[in-house]
Amino acid sequence: MLCALSSFPIPQSPNRNQIHHVKSQSSETLKIDLLRSFSSPFELRQVHAQIVKTNAPLSILPLTRVGLVCAFTPSFHYAQQIFECVEKQKPETFVWNSCLKALAEGDSPIDAIMLFYRLRQYDVCPDTFICSSVLRACLNLLDLSNGRILHGVVEKLGFRSNLYLQNMIVHLYASCGEMAEARLLFEKMPQRDVVTWNIMIAQLIKQGDHEGAYDLFSWMPERNVRSWTSMIAGYVQCGKAKEAIHLFAKMEEAGVKCNEVTVVAVLAACADLGALDLGMRIHEYSNQHGFKRNVRISNTLIDMYVKCGCLEEACRVFEEMEERTVVSWSAMIGGLAMHGRAEEALRIFSDMSQVGIEPNGVTFIGLLHACSHMGLINEGRRFFASMTRDYGIIPQIEHYGCMVDLLSRAGLLREAHEFILNMPMKPNGVVWGALLGACRVHKNVEMAEEAIKHLLALDPLNDGYYVVLSNIYAEAGRWEDTARVRKFMKDRQVKKTPGWSSITVDGVVHEFVAGEESHPDTEQIFQRWEELLEEMRLKGYVPNTSVVLLDIEEGEKVKFVSRHSEKLALVFGLMNTPAGTPIRIMKNLRICEDCHSAFKLISAIVNREIVVRDRNRFHCFNDNSCSCRDYW
DNA sequence: GTAGGGTTAG
Incomplete structure (x- = not known):
């Protein structure tokens, strides 16, 4: 077994004691030591010498390690000689493939590609497994040029009928954005299996072509x-x-x-x-x-x-x-934030730090949200500073958005504006939109006009911005400006997104659109609403019609707000669910102010918990109050 | 010893 290497010079070990020591060991202990022992060809030669001296079989060498240690050194051929000696156990290509696999799936897929070229240089003929590992490396690197070379090699070696390789090649082209090429290959393939189809579907989806993906999905044979x-x-x-x-x-x-x-x-x-x-x-x-x-x-x-x-x-x-991973903690923090439970979110964060989980950027979005929703301005500022200082996390535009939201919601509009102007990146619609939204709450027309100027440039077709601006003008009694905004929307054919709310009863989702009477129970809903209204008026409810944009008379406005989708959904829920159970409503836009005060009252009148998930957060109404503490 | 899909934000 050792004969093939007998003519190969074995280096003298500088440490004779070690060899002496090894001599007295059983081959089992020797094996364990070997696994930890060499990390260079030089050390490998020492170990080799020990093996020869102890008469242990050469096959106890960890061959993948041998390959990796010698791959990029002048001792490449030495590794080959070792593989030859143990060839019966594992063929050379097998061993090299273990190396390629380790490299391709590890931190250095580029080394797998390098090793592949090295192998060719030493006349090792690649088998299908080797091709597969190198293709994996190209895939991980999205390295199309080497991928094309590999594709050529696969063709040249006659592996065209190998489904594994063909699938990987299709996958590679598609992942590198060469969908047309992938498609062509896919169509020309002599045979495909379910994996081929799945690869195509997944890649089409990744590139946003859901229709194409669905087409294939419906066509696939299995x-x-x-x-x-x-x-x-x-x-x-x-x-x-x-x-x-x-x-x-x-x-x-x-x-x-x-x-x-x-x-x-x-x-x-x-x-x-x-x-x-x-x-x-x-x-x-x-x-x-x-x-x-x-x-x-x-x-x-x-x-x-x-x-x-x-x-x-x-x-x-x-x-x-x-x-629990950082994702679990972040999901919890973000969840508490959405429900306005800032203190608990902050407590969870400190628990997280105590168990030694490092936060990431998403964790901080949750924390900043929590602070923003509850007006914890100083805590928010501290978190923002801490993320870079203590954790080395560079704030992304989302974090800046949260900060603008935090500051402007709290009424610090100037500071928020200043903050936007000093951002290291171009502010997006979310950032200016946060400022605009707060301008309405704090009734600042000038700042709103500044925000809208940027928003129009960024996203001229977003109806939400116009609606807020028009509201701001209306509340300031500037009806001409309100009309101007409306005309502007009309000219540009921007339509207000209709508000809708949904509620699930007995597993059926019921949707309500503001002002529409499409639901079969509309008649009864209106009737029940009138009854509720009576009770609400007794408790001091006055419809807040300032939320109505239209220039119509007061009575019409009252009718308008009473047809808001969340109110319809709530009344339907009250009529169709058992007393005492919570009512859950979802809304596509933010809940309106009038609905917010109405829901508080209703929660007390009917003695039920009402949970509303709007575009931004949750409002949980109970006994005439809301979990947002009216800060939203 | 080889191929395909997944979590937190917005």
Whole structure:
């Protein structure tokens, strides 16, 4: 066995004691030592010498290590000689492939590509496995030029019929943005399997071509759980949660069982839609299938419960987790912030620091949100300063947005403006929009005009900005300016997004659009509203018609506000759910001021908890007060 | 020994 190496010079070890010592060891101990022993060809030669002296078989050498240690040194050939000696155990290409794999999947995929060229230089003929590992390296690096070379090699070596390699090549072209090329290859492939289709679907989704993805999905001859999950997750990622849920239902119909990844995707869709019923069902399914220890599932569950307004349930999931990552903590902090529970969010953050979890940028967005929603200005400033100073996190535009929101909401409009002007990057619509929104609350027309100037340049078709500006003018009694804004919108064909609210009763989602009477129960809803109104008036409720933009007479305005979508949804909920149970409503825009004060009163009158998730945050009404403490 | 889908913000 050692004969092949007998003519090869074995270096003298500088440490004779060590050799002497090794001599007395059993080969088992020697093996353990060897694993830790060499990190250079020189040391390898020493170990080699020890092996020869102790008569241990050369095969105890960790061959991948041998390869990696020699790969980029003049001892390359020495490694080859060692591989030759143990060839019966593992062929040379096998060993080199272990090295390539380790490099390709590790921190230095570029070294895998280098090693590949080295192998060719030493006349090692690549097999399919080697090609696969190097393609993996190209994929991880998104290295198209080397990928093309590899593609050529695969063709030249006659591996065209190898499905594994063809799939990787398609994947590579697609990931590098060469979709047309990927598509061509895909169409020319002599055979495809479900993986090929799945790769194409996932890549189309990544590039935003959901229609193309769905086309392939509906055409593919056979779908497995990954195909379904890719489509579902793709829909969730592009904000089409409804389509995701629809597809999930079809998947269940088709009898395909979901796995852990599907669970994550569906839960994320439930979070977006506020679909608590389905979310809870998936939670149960997840537990029954032993997914309880999956951290990503738990993280998504926290988010789902948070966004469905069940903070306590989110806390329970968080408490029960055996292992928590920065995502778990951040989801919890962000969730508490959304519900206006700033003190708890800050406490969770300190718990997190105590257990030694490093925060990331998202954690700070949650913290800044918490401060912003509750007016904790100094704490917010401290966090903003601390993120770079203590954690080396460079604030992104989102963090600046939070700070502008924090300052301007608190009425520090000048400081907020100053802050925007000093930002190291170009402020976006979110940043100026935060300032504009606060200008309304603090009735500052001048600053609003400054903000709108920038917003019009950035995003001239966003109706929200015009609506706020027009409100600001209206509240200042500047009706001519209000009219001017309206005309401006009309000229540019900007339409106000209709407000809608939804409520789920017995698993059915009921949607209400402001001013529309499309729901079959509209008649009864109006009737019940009138009754409620009587009770509310007795408690001092006066409709706040300043939220109505239209230039119409007061009586009409009152009628207008009473037809707001959140009010319709609430009344429907009161009529169709058992007394005492919480009512959960979702709204696409921010809740209006009149609805906010009305809901406070109603919560006391009917003695029920009303949870409203609006575009920005949660409002939890109880006994004539709101969790936002009217700061929003 | 080789190929495909997942979590927090917005």
